[in-house]
Amino acid sequence: xxxxxxxxxxxxxxxxxxxxxxxxxxxxxxxxxxxxxxxxxxxxxxxxxxxxxxxxxxxxxxxxxxxxxxxxxxxxxxxxxxxxxxxxxxxxxxxxxxxxxxxxxxxxxxxxxxxxxxxxxxxxxxxxxxxxxxxxxxxxxxxxxxxxxxxxxxxxxxxxxxxxxxxxxxxxxxxxxxxxxxxxxxxxxxxxxxxxxxxxxxxxxxxxxxxxxxxxxxxxxxxxxxxxxxxxxxxxxxxxxxxxxxxxxxxxxxxxxxxxxxxxxxxxxxxxxxxxxxxxxxxxxxxxxxxxx
Amino acid sequence: xxxxxxxxxxxxxxxxxxxxxxxxxxxxxxxxxxxxxxxxxxxxxxxxxxxxxxxxxxxxxxxxxxxxxxxxxxxxxxxxxxxxxxxxxxxxxxxxxxxxxxxxxxxxxxxxxxxxxxxxxxxxxxxxxxxxxxxxxxxxxxxxxxxxxxxxxxxxxxxxxxxxxxxxxxxxxxxxxxxxxxxxxxxxxxxxxxxxxxxxxxxxxxxxxxxxxxxxxxxxxxxxxxxxxxxxxxxxxxxxxxxxxxxxxxxxxxxxxxxxxxxxxxxxxxxxxxxxxxxxxxxxxxxxxxxxxxxxxxxxxxxxxxxxxxxxxxxxxxxxxxxxxxxxxxxxxxxxxxxxxxxxxxxxxxxxxxxxxxxxxxxxxxxxxxxxxxxxxxxxxxxxxxxxxxxxxxxxxxxxxxxxxxxxxxxxxxxxxxxxxxxxxxx
Numbered sequence: 001x002x003x004x005x006x007x008x009x010x011x012x013x014x015x016x017x018x019x020x021x022x023x024x025x026x027x028x029x030x031x032x033x034x035x036x037x038x039x040x041x042x043x044x045x046x047x048x049x050x051x052x053x054x055x056x057x058x059x060x061x062x063x064x065x066x067x068x069x070x071x072x073x074x075x076x077x078x079x080x081x082x083x084x085x086x087x088x089x090x091x092x093x094x095x096x097x098x099x100x101x102x103x104x105x106x107x108x109x110x111x112x113x114x115x116x117x118x119x120x121x122x123x124x125x126x127x128x129x130x131x132x133x134x135x136x137x138x139x140x141x142x143x144x145x146x147x148x149x150x151x152x153x154x155x156x157x158x159x160x161x162x163x164x165x166x167x168x169x170x171x172x173x174x175x176x177x178x179x180x181x182x183x184x185x186x187x188x189x190x191x192x193x194x195x196x197x198x199x200x201x202x203x204x205x206x207x208x209x210x211x212x213x214x215x216x217x218x219x220x221x222x223x224x225x226x227x228x229x230x231x232x233x234x235x236x237x238x239x240x241x242x243x244x245x246x247x248x249x250x251x252x253x254x255x256x257x258x259x260x261x262x263x264x265x266x267x268x269x270x271x272x273x274x275x276x277x278x279x280x281x282x283x284x285x286x287x288x289x290x291x292x293x
Numbered sequence: 294x295x296x297x298x299x300x301x302x303x304x305x306x307x308x309x310x311x312x313x314x315x316x317x318x319x320x321x322x323x324x325x326x327x328x329x330x331x332x333x334x335x336x337x338x339x340x341x342x343x344x345x346x347x348x349x350x351x352x353x354x355x356x357x358x359x360x361x362x363x364x365x366x367x368x369x370x371x372x373x374x375x376x377x378x379x380x381x382x383x384x385x386x387x388x389x390x391x392x393x394x395x396x397x398x399x400x401x402x403x404x405x406x407x408x409x410x411x412x413x414x415x416x417x418x419x420x421x422x423x424x425x426x427x428x429x430x431x432x433x434x435x436x437x438x439x440x441x442x443x444x445x446x447x448x449x450x451x452x453x454x455x456x457x458x459x460x461x462x463x464x465x466x467x468x469x470x471x472x473x474x475x476x477x478x479x480x481x482x483x484x485x486x487x488x489x490x491x492x493x494x495x496x497x498x499x500x501x502x503x504x505x506x507x508x509x510x511x512x513x514x515x516x517x518x519x520x521x522x523x524x525x526x527x528x529x530x531x532x533x534x535x536x537x538x539x540x541x542x543x544x545x546x547x548x549x550x551x552x553x554x555x556x557x558x559x560x561x562x563x564x565x566x567x568x569x570x571x572x573x574x575x576x577x578x579x580x581x582x583x584x585x586x587x588x589x590x591x592x593x594x595x596x597x598x599x600x601x602x603x604x605x606x607x608x609x610x611x612x613x614x615x616x617x618x619x620x621x622x623x624x625x626x627x628x629x630x631x632x633x634x635x636x637x638x639x640x641x642x643x644x645x646x647x648x649x650x651x652x653x654x655x656x657x658x659x660x661x662x663x664x665x666x667x668x669x670x671x672x673x674x675x676x677x678x679x680x681x682x683x684x685x686x687x688x689x690x691x692x693x694x695x696x697x698x699x700x701x702x703x704x705x706x707x708x709x710x711x712x713x714x715x716x717x718x719x720x
Binding site for chain 1: 379380383386387404405407408486487488489543544545546547548549550553557679682683686688691692694695697698700
């Protein structure tokens, strides 16, 4: 009896000590800021004044009914989302090839993953020089072939595609590595059995590999939604949201609302709206993905 | 049972101790405002200016100089990167951790109206040439340290090559640009509009020059349609559009930014660059040849018989926050700072002073004022304007990019602005 209690106490002690610090950290750095975010979203706080005036749902109404620029910025986020979505099958295929199906696969794996580990600001700076209209590499190449220059970052019709290209260059590596890890965790006997049965590489991929890596695909799709809707650093560094707000994403708009236009209340409401959009899109995507059972 | 109780107590004690230590750490006041029994005070100062910080921490150590006259006061200076300064101060304000003395950027002055201590009664305020012009809600909440003029920097060799003279009117300015452009060797006016802020001497300041009023934006805040044809804003933007339409900043100015703009100018690939007096040190730092650098005031007037307005932008508004526990000492420090120490600082760092009796002899910039009867207009944005600007997200620099892109006519841009402005004022 005494021993049983002793064990229970020890268990409780370990539980409390192990959980106390993480709980405090999560409360301090996640729960408390989240509560604060929600509270501020119902105020017209300018980020500095000691008083926070309660304005009810005004900020949310303004975002939904009276801020066309917010919806334009979401459209820009859509370009990143669609770009990455289109690229996912290509990433899958590259990962499939890199899974011991090409020579020097180890070297290619490293090359594929390298962009992801480079600092995003450095990547953005590098591409700024590639895209520049003054002595930029890409335009110089076009001129070499007697073609007209392209306003990679200056044409409001093109700028979002240029930035999506940078985002693809930077983030495709991590998707490929995730797919590759999924491929390598597959039991080899299934593939071997299919080879004996005479299945082609495509059939192996479609009937065996794909169904077995479904959870990883789901994760990559979720990462895509989250990443596309929260993209900030690439447009902020490369164009600052310009020209004339043409490449402003939702997060760039939120940051500018808070720090440039001194409206923290509205910016917090925008952050909550973004959170809700991500949740809704993820649920829709999950439902669509699982339609086939 | 005994063991159980001991464990329970031990667990509680551990949890309690950790909680207390967390609270203690969280609430510990990192602010240096310690007032001991011997009244020793530490004043914390933060700033963003590189030259000022170098002078105060190395050339003529402000802490040592102040200690000689106020032995009980220790000064601690902290330099914050210019780009991070505003946000850092906002975060510190939220945390109640603002330094005892710090400069506020003019653009944020009205935001700090209720945060800062009024400095109306200080002698330094009396002696400051611009303090009364930059009051917020009837109070002087910051003393400006420097005043900047805007210039057009030019490459003397290129001007010599094309026998160009300093332009005195807007049309002459465009003509100079056009002549350089026709030579097909250089970019006439380096303007890397990928970074929208670089057009501030044009898109932000020209309406004030057109109106001959540094507080023109504040007056616009009392009108419903200040972008109508015939208004100073519209007239100024018509002139700017003429310059942009002349395509004198390369074939795609929206495709390069400030870094390339200044690189082009330093390398002698561009004839002119419009910026504030701050740019001169930047030019030298980046390897530009001083003997090749000339300067003139941006001529925005229509004819030589019109007044020649030029902007004067006050900056670095030194103030004391209400949260400071050493407000008396901080005010004393400001009185001292804007005395002899300021005279030495202004002379060494070559800033245009804001204090009465402090002389300014900069031969380089003096050449810009020769042969023109320039009338400076002091720029100042008040609370009313800031409210409208923030409500409609009014971004003159973005409009500049829009004008260069040329997809919308100036009339349609102005019409949209009128509608948005009226709506923002109504809210």
